[in-house]
Amino acid sequence: MLVYALRRLLLAIPLLLGITFVSFLIIQLAPGDPTQMQFGDQNIEHSKIAWEQMNKEYGLDKPLHVQYWNWLSRLVRLDLSRSFAPHGRQVRTMIAERLPITLLLNIVEMLIILALAVPIGVLSATRQYSSFDKATTIFVFVGFATPDFWLALLLMILFSVQLGWLPISGLHSMNWEYLSFWQQQGDFLSHLILPITVASFGGLAGFSRYMRQSMLEVIRQDYIQSARAKGLAERVVVGKHALRNALLPIVTILGLSLPGLIGGSVIMESIFAIPGMGQLMVQAAFERDYPVLMGNLVVVSTITLLANLAADVAYGLVDPRIRVGRRRR
């Protein structure tokens, strides 16, 4: 097991290096000079001086490979340089403020998806072609086709505009400071309900489908027949014997769908005005704030890589065949 985990870790190192390389390259290859865009519309003479200063300040007058090396060596020390925005804050602190919110949202979302998708998948597999199964199949197709930002708008119209039950955006109400501690928690939670509901919806469709598929494959196998033949209750056969094996592929799919879930925060956070990584990324894209864009891209994809790694190792833990056999594709 240790060997297996170490091998996975070794394979992740070139990927990590690749992440930094791609993040650096994308922004360097883009046409137009990031600093020039900052001063484009000012007085020509002044903007030239300012532009040269800025290039020196950020080391943009050096050749590409030197820039990459400088950037990489600062990255190792977790120095992501400063934002281009007038406040000029450290990108590191900006990300540190926002990362916990995005992680919290994604983890809660993931737990909700799993808690609902597993029972839905199992039920529709064990009652294949029943009306429950048909209803979930329809739900899956509609769920796949619904743009999540549109669902967010609809729910906002219904619950925030028409009914006025839930706050429309942000994480806190205007009167946050005047609330008692428990009221503050309640207020915070009520702000999270819509974003989390919407974000879980799409993932739920996918996962319940996979769960159903995986369960269908398992319950056709011989050992399930023999468990039944032994006279075990159907509940035990499905809940214990079948479920364990049916959950195995879900671990992998969980790992594979992480980039998607994290990417989804871009949309959720900008609709609901939640100050997380996704919203920061959209702002930075509009402002062409490239230290923030690079830092954000590296951090988000590194987290995805680590989560994938964890999923791989977890898969090795639950399924001994993986450790012994050749590498999975």
Next chain:
Amino acid sequence: MKSFWRAFRRNRLAVVGGIITVCLALLALAAPVLAPWDPHRPDVKKILAAPSGTHLAGTDQIGRDVLSRMLFGARVSLAVGFVSVGISAFIGIALGSLAGYNGGLVDAVIMRVVDLVLVFPRLFLLLAVLAFLKPSIWMIMAVIGLTSWMGTARLVRAEFLSLKEREFVLWSQSIGASGFRVIWRHILPNAMAPLLVAMTLGIPAAILLESALSFLGLGVQPPHATWGNILNEGKEVIELAWWLSVYPGIAILLTVLSYNLLGEGIRDALDPRLRQSAGRVGGRVR
């Protein structure tokens, strides 16, 4: 082919999906004829008019007819879907067949590149790229295509790995056919079925992605009408004009749903075996 039709026709949902996709394509093509109003002409007397007999889907902040804008938006959405899938299929087929046919080091390098691109959450990657580009329709098609070929590459590679050991491939190699000829004339045609399915399911995924980017304001820019940027404008006036937020979304939902149904129908009709291998429904934005 005949048996394909028979199997496909039996699947009622897939047929409905197919009919809707054809209708949508016709509507988009005929948009200049069908649109009741000029999609770009503002009318200050009719700002945010609710849906009525003259404006079936209401008007927007500067009085443009929403239905006409949606018809023209359909052209953008479908064009983005088809062209970006074309781009991603081209890259995916090229890299996937190189990797699968050659194996060894070439395969290892290409597959690591696939792994690498997959590690980046898609929207974050797209935002980083789009921040420095002038977002024209062509640019959106290109960036969506360039970031969505990985699935196709993996699929094609897997097909090649199994097909290249087959006898007909060995025979054509033994009579001295070039690598390109073997790939193009012998192996690829046999890998068409799952590829076709993947491409059909890639279209709705690209449409969703374009509408999400336009919704964020980083996709196709106004005055071009797209479903995504009508929704974006609708968000500003969500408390006043629900029709700007509802109708374009229904259009996206219907389009994506019908392409997904069509794609799944083609898959099941081509080869029930593919149910497991080639497939899953396309279409999450992320």
